[in-house]
Amino acid sequence: MSTTTGGALYLDGVSVVFDGFRALNNLSLIIEPGELRAIIGPNGAGKTTMMDIITGKTRPTAGTVLFGQRDLTRLDEAAIANLGIGRKFQKPTVFDALTVFENLELALKAPRDPWSCLRWRLGAEARRRIEATLAEIGLAERTRDRAAILSHGQRQWLEIGMLLMQEPELLLVDEPVAGMTDQETEHTAGLLRRIAGRRSVVVVEHDLEFVRALGSKVTVLCEGAVLSEGSIDHVQNDRKVIDVYLGR
Numbered sequence: 001m002s003t004t005t006g007g008a009l010y011l012d013g014v015s016v017v018f019d020g021f022r023a024l025n026n027l028s029l030i031i032e033p034g035e036l037r038a039i040i041g042p043n044g045a046g047k048t049t050m051m052d053i054i055t056g057k058t059r060p061t062a063g064t065v066l067f068g069q070r071d072l073t074r075l076d077e078a079a080i081a082n083l084g085i086g087r088k089f090q091k092p093t094v095f096d097a098l099t100v101f102e103n104l105e106l107a108l109k110a111p112r113d114p115w116s117c118l119r120w121r122l123g124a125e126a127r128r129r130i131e132a133t134l135a136e137i138g139l140a141e142r143t144r145d146r147a148a149i150l151s152h153g154q155r156q157w158l159e160i161g162m163l164l165m166q167e168p169e170l171l172l173v174d175e176p177v178a179g180m181t182d183q184e185t186e187h188t189a190g191l192l193r194r195i196a197g198r199r200s201v202v203v204v205e206h207d208l209e210f211v212r213a214l215g216s217k218v219t220v221l222c223e224g225a226v227l228s229e230g231s232i233d234h235v236q237n238d239r240k241v242i243d244v245y246l247g248r
Protein backbone atom coordinates (compact mmCIF):
# COMPACT_ATOMS: atom_id res chain seq x y z
CA MET A 1 0.00 0.00 0.00
CA SER A 2 1.34 3.44 -0.87
CA THR A 3 1.44 5.98 1.90
CA THR A 4 1.06 9.73 1.91
CA THR A 5 4.17 11.87 1.61
CA GLY A 6 2.65 14.57 3.83
CA GLY A 7 3.57 14.66 7.47
CA ALA A 8 1.50 14.42 10.57
CA LEU A 9 -0.91 17.20 11.50
CA TYR A 10 0.09 18.45 14.91
CA LEU A 11 -1.91 20.88 17.05
CA ASP A 12 -0.44 21.71 20.43
CA GLY A 13 -1.95 24.04 23.01
CA VAL A 14 -4.09 25.83 20.42
CA SER A 15 -6.42 28.52 21.73
CA VAL A 16 -8.72 30.85 19.81
CA VAL A 17 -10.35 33.72 21.61
CA PHE A 18 -13.20 35.67 19.96
CA ASP A 19 -14.06 38.82 21.96
CA GLY A 20 -13.06 37.15 25.22
CA PHE A 21 -14.82 33.84 24.35
CA ARG A 22 -12.55 30.77 24.07
CA ALA A 23 -13.73 28.83 21.01
CA LEU A 24 -10.63 26.61 21.31
CA ASN A 25 -9.07 26.14 24.71
CA ASN A 26 -5.57 24.64 24.75
CA LEU A 27 -6.47 22.05 22.10
CA SER A 28 -3.86 19.38 21.37
CA LEU A 29 -4.31 16.75 18.68
CA ILE A 30 -2.17 14.64 16.33
CA ILE A 31 -3.42 13.12 13.07
CA GLU A 32 -0.95 10.61 11.64
CA PRO A 33 -0.14 10.50 7.91
CA GLY A 34 -2.79 8.42 6.16
CA GLU A 35 -5.06 8.37 9.18
CA LEU A 36 -8.86 8.61 9.01
CA ARG A 37 -10.16 10.51 12.05
CA ALA A 38 -13.70 11.43 13.06
CA ILE A 39 -14.34 14.55 15.13
CA ILE A 40 -17.60 14.76 17.06
CA GLY A 41 -18.94 16.96 19.82
CA PRO A 42 -21.86 19.16 20.85
CA ASN A 43 -22.80 22.37 19.03
CA GLY A 44 -20.30 25.10 19.76
CA ALA A 45 -17.56 22.60 20.76
CA GLY A 46 -15.08 24.22 18.37
CA LYS A 47 -15.11 21.69 15.52
CA THR A 48 -15.51 24.29 12.75
CA THR A 49 -13.03 26.62 14.43
CA MET A 50 -10.49 23.77 14.49
CA MET A 51 -10.94 23.25 10.72
CA ASP A 52 -10.63 27.03 10.21
CA ILE A 53 -7.32 27.03 12.11
CA ILE A 54 -5.91 24.21 9.97
CA THR A 55 -6.85 25.92 6.68
CA GLY A 56 -5.62 29.34 7.81
CA LYS A 57 -9.06 30.98 7.77
CA THR A 58 -8.71 31.76 11.47
CA ARG A 59 -5.46 32.51 13.31
CA PRO A 60 -4.87 30.95 16.73
CA THR A 61 -4.46 33.27 19.68
CA ALA A 62 -1.88 30.81 21.06
CA GLY A 63 -0.42 27.43 20.23
CA THR A 64 1.39 25.45 17.54
CA VAL A 65 -0.09 24.09 14.29
CA LEU A 66 2.29 22.01 12.16
CA PHE A 67 1.75 19.93 9.03
CA GLY A 68 4.91 17.88 8.70
CA GLN A 69 7.67 20.45 9.25
CA ARG A 70 5.54 23.40 8.07
CA ASP A 71 4.18 25.93 10.55
CA LEU A 72 0.63 26.58 9.30
CA THR A 73 0.19 29.64 11.51
CA ARG A 74 2.71 31.47 9.28
CA LEU A 75 0.96 30.68 6.00
CA ASP A 76 -2.12 32.19 4.36
CA GLU A 77 -5.08 30.14 3.08
CA ALA A 78 -3.75 29.87 -0.48
CA ALA A 79 -0.31 28.70 0.67
CA ILE A 80 -1.91 26.10 2.96
CA ALA A 81 -4.09 24.82 0.09
CA ASN A 82 -0.93 24.60 -2.05
CA LEU A 83 0.70 22.45 0.63
CA GLY A 84 -1.99 19.88 -0.14
CA ILE A 85 -4.65 20.60 2.47
CA GLY A 86 -8.12 20.42 0.91
CA ARG A 87 -11.46 21.14 2.54
CA LYS A 88 -14.91 20.00 1.61
CA PHE A 89 -17.69 22.15 2.99
CA GLN A 90 -21.15 20.78 3.66
CA LYS A 91 -22.71 22.38 0.59
CA PRO A 92 -21.30 20.93 -2.63
CA THR A 93 -20.02 23.41 -5.21
CA VAL A 94 -20.09 21.32 -8.37
CA PHE A 95 -20.85 22.88 -11.75
CA ASP A 96 -24.40 21.83 -12.70
CA ALA A 97 -24.07 22.57 -16.40
CA LEU A 98 -20.98 20.39 -16.78
CA THR A 99 -20.81 16.61 -16.92
CA VAL A 100 -19.29 14.54 -14.14
CA PHE A 101 -16.17 14.06 -16.27
CA GLU A 102 -15.92 17.79 -17.07
CA ASN A 103 -16.21 18.71 -13.39
CA LEU A 104 -13.25 16.45 -12.60
CA GLU A 105 -11.34 17.77 -15.60
CA LEU A 106 -11.85 21.32 -14.39
CA ALA A 107 -10.53 20.40 -10.94
CA LEU A 108 -7.34 18.98 -12.39
CA LYS A 109 -4.31 21.21 -12.10
CA ALA A 110 -3.01 20.37 -15.57
CA PRO A 111 0.45 21.77 -16.18
CA ARG A 112 0.68 23.83 -19.35
CA ASP A 113 3.40 22.97 -21.80
CA PRO A 114 4.20 24.25 -25.31
CA TRP A 115 5.34 20.84 -26.61
CA SER A 116 2.40 19.20 -28.35
CA CYS A 117 3.62 15.60 -27.99
CA LEU A 118 4.17 16.21 -24.31
CA ARG A 119 0.72 17.80 -24.12
CA TRP A 120 -0.78 14.65 -25.66
CA ARG A 121 0.96 12.53 -23.05
CA LEU A 122 -0.24 14.80 -20.26
CA GLY A 123 -3.73 14.53 -21.73
CA ALA A 124 -3.58 10.76 -21.55
CA GLU A 125 -2.30 10.95 -18.01
CA ALA A 126 -5.07 13.39 -17.08
CA ARG A 127 -7.67 11.03 -18.55
CA ARG A 128 -6.20 8.11 -16.60
CA ARG A 129 -6.38 10.12 -13.36
CA ILE A 130 -9.96 11.21 -14.01
CA GLU A 131 -10.99 7.61 -14.72
CA ALA A 132 -9.25 6.39 -11.56
CA THR A 133 -11.07 9.06 -9.54
CA LEU A 134 -14.43 8.16 -11.16
CA ALA A 135 -13.91 4.57 -10.04
CA GLU A 136 -12.80 5.69 -6.58
CA ILE A 137 -15.91 7.84 -5.98
CA GLY A 138 -18.25 5.27 -7.57
CA LEU A 139 -19.48 7.47 -10.44
CA ALA A 140 -17.93 5.61 -13.39
CA GLU A 141 -21.42 4.89 -14.75
CA ARG A 142 -22.37 8.59 -14.64
CA THR A 143 -19.37 10.02 -16.52
CA ARG A 144 -21.37 11.72 -19.28
CA ASP A 145 -24.29 12.88 -17.10
CA ARG A 146 -24.59 16.53 -16.19
CA ALA A 147 -24.02 17.21 -12.49
CA ALA A 148 -27.49 18.81 -12.32
CA ILE A 149 -29.21 15.42 -12.55
CA LEU A 150 -27.15 13.69 -9.85
CA SER A 151 -28.66 12.84 -6.47
CA HIS A 152 -27.60 14.81 -3.39
CA GLY A 153 -25.22 11.99 -2.37
CA GLN A 154 -23.69 11.71 -5.83
CA ARG A 155 -23.03 15.45 -5.89
CA GLN A 156 -21.17 15.14 -2.58
CA TRP A 157 -19.05 12.29 -3.98
CA LEU A 158 -18.33 14.31 -7.12
CA GLU A 159 -17.07 17.18 -5.00
CA ILE A 160 -14.87 14.79 -3.02
CA GLY A 161 -13.58 13.58 -6.40
CA MET A 162 -12.83 17.18 -7.44
CA LEU A 163 -10.76 17.61 -4.29
CA LEU A 164 -8.98 14.30 -4.96
CA MET A 165 -7.95 15.56 -8.42
CA GLN A 166 -5.79 18.11 -6.61
CA GLU A 167 -4.00 15.23 -4.85
CA PRO A 168 -4.37 16.49 -1.29
CA GLU A 169 -2.20 15.12 1.49
CA LEU A 170 -4.87 16.03 4.03
CA LEU A 171 -8.58 16.27 3.35
CA LEU A 172 -10.95 17.98 5.80
CA VAL A 173 -14.56 16.98 5.36
CA ASP A 174 -17.41 18.86 7.02
CA GLU A 175 -20.63 16.92 7.80
CA PRO A 176 -20.60 14.87 4.57
CA VAL A 177 -23.72 12.78 5.19
CA ALA A 178 -26.22 15.47 6.24
CA GLY A 179 -29.33 14.95 4.09
CA MET A 180 -28.17 11.63 2.63
CA THR A 181 -30.19 8.42 2.44
CA ASP A 182 -28.98 5.44 4.52
CA GLN A 183 -27.56 3.83 1.40
CA GLU A 184 -25.71 7.01 0.41
CA THR A 185 -24.39 7.34 3.97
CA GLU A 186 -23.02 3.80 3.81
CA HIS A 187 -21.40 4.47 0.43
CA THR A 188 -19.80 7.65 1.83
CA ALA A 189 -18.29 5.76 4.78
CA GLY A 190 -16.78 3.23 2.36
CA LEU A 191 -15.49 6.02 0.13
CA LEU A 192 -13.77 7.88 2.97
CA ARG A 193 -12.28 4.64 4.31
CA ARG A 194 -10.88 3.92 0.84
CA ILE A 195 -9.38 7.35 0.24
CA ALA A 196 -7.65 7.51 3.64
CA GLY A 197 -4.32 5.69 3.71
CA ARG A 198 -2.95 7.52 0.71
CA ARG A 199 -3.84 10.80 2.41
CA SER A 200 -5.07 11.78 5.88
CA VAL A 201 -8.80 12.44 6.19
CA VAL A 202 -10.46 14.36 9.04
CA VAL A 203 -14.26 14.15 9.14
CA VAL A 204 -16.51 16.32 11.32
CA GLU A 205 -19.89 14.65 11.69
CA HIS A 206 -22.86 14.40 14.06
CA ASP A 207 -24.25 11.10 12.69
CA LEU A 208 -22.84 8.47 15.06
CA GLU A 209 -23.95 5.48 12.98
CA PHE A 210 -21.90 6.92 10.14
CA VAL A 211 -18.96 7.54 12.47
CA ARG A 212 -19.20 3.89 13.57
CA ALA A 213 -19.14 2.81 9.92
CA LEU A 214 -15.91 4.80 9.40
CA GLY A 215 -14.24 2.41 11.85
CA SER A 216 -11.69 5.07 12.75
CA LYS A 217 -10.37 6.66 15.92
CA VAL A 218 -12.82 9.26 17.22
CA THR A 219 -12.02 12.55 18.96
CA VAL A 220 -14.73 14.18 21.05
CA LEU A 221 -14.39 17.94 21.37
CA CYS A 222 -16.12 19.92 24.07
CA GLU A 223 -15.64 23.55 25.04
CA GLY A 224 -12.70 23.85 22.67
CA ALA A 225 -10.64 20.93 23.97
CA VAL A 226 -10.41 17.13 23.66
CA LEU A 227 -12.90 15.51 26.04
CA SER A 228 -12.27 11.93 24.98
CA GLU A 229 -10.46 9.99 22.28
CA GLY A 230 -10.46 6.36 21.13
CA SER A 231 -12.69 3.86 19.34
CA ILE A 232 -16.37 4.67 18.88
CA ASP A 233 -17.18 2.09 21.59
CA HIS A 234 -14.71 3.73 23.96
CA VAL A 235 -16.10 7.25 23.53
CA GLN A 236 -19.74 6.13 23.55
CA ASN A 237 -19.17 4.45 26.92
CA ASP A 238 -17.12 7.30 28.39
CA ARG A 239 -19.13 8.82 31.26
CA LYS A 240 -17.84 12.35 30.48
CA VAL A 241 -19.06 12.05 26.87
CA ILE A 242 -22.45 10.69 27.93
CA ASP A 243 -22.88 13.55 30.40
CA VAL A 244 -22.10 16.44 28.06
CA TYR A 245 -23.07 15.09 24.64
CA LEU A 246 -24.68 11.71 24.13
CA GLY A 247 -26.93 11.66 27.16
CA ARG A 248 -28.70 14.89 26.29
Ligand SMILES: Nc1ncnc2c1ncn2[C@@H]1O[C@H](COP(=O)(O)OP(=O)(O)OP(=O)(O)O)[C@@H](O)[C@H]1O
Pocket residue numbers: 018019021022023041042043044045046047048049050
Ligand atom coordinates in the same frame (compact mmCIF):
# COMPACT_ATOMS: atom_id res chain seq x y z
N1 LIG B 1 -16.10 34.57 14.31
C1 LIG B 1 -16.57 34.31 15.52
N2 LIG B 1 -16.82 35.29 16.42
C2 LIG B 1 -17.30 35.02 17.64
N3 LIG B 1 -17.59 33.78 18.09
C3 LIG B 1 -17.38 32.75 17.25
C4 LIG B 1 -16.88 32.95 15.92
N4 LIG B 1 -16.78 31.73 15.33
C5 LIG B 1 -17.21 30.82 16.22
N5 LIG B 1 -17.58 31.43 17.38
C6 LIG B 1 -18.06 30.77 18.59
O1 LIG B 1 -17.11 29.78 18.93
C7 LIG B 1 -17.76 28.61 19.44
C8 LIG B 1 -17.30 27.40 18.66
O2 LIG B 1 -17.93 27.43 17.38
P1 LIG B 1 -17.72 26.32 16.27
O3 LIG B 1 -18.52 26.76 15.09
O4 LIG B 1 -16.27 26.07 16.07
O5 LIG B 1 -18.39 25.05 16.95
P2 LIG B 1 -18.84 23.67 16.28
O6 LIG B 1 -18.33 22.59 17.16
O7 LIG B 1 -18.39 23.63 14.86
O8 LIG B 1 -20.41 23.74 16.36
P3 LIG B 1 -21.55 23.14 15.37
O9 LIG B 1 -21.60 21.67 15.65
O10 LIG B 1 -22.78 23.84 15.83
O11 LIG B 1 -21.15 23.48 13.97
C9 LIG B 1 -19.26 28.85 19.34
O12 LIG B 1 -19.74 29.25 20.61
C10 LIG B 1 -19.36 30.01 18.35
O13 LIG B 1 -20.49 30.81 18.62
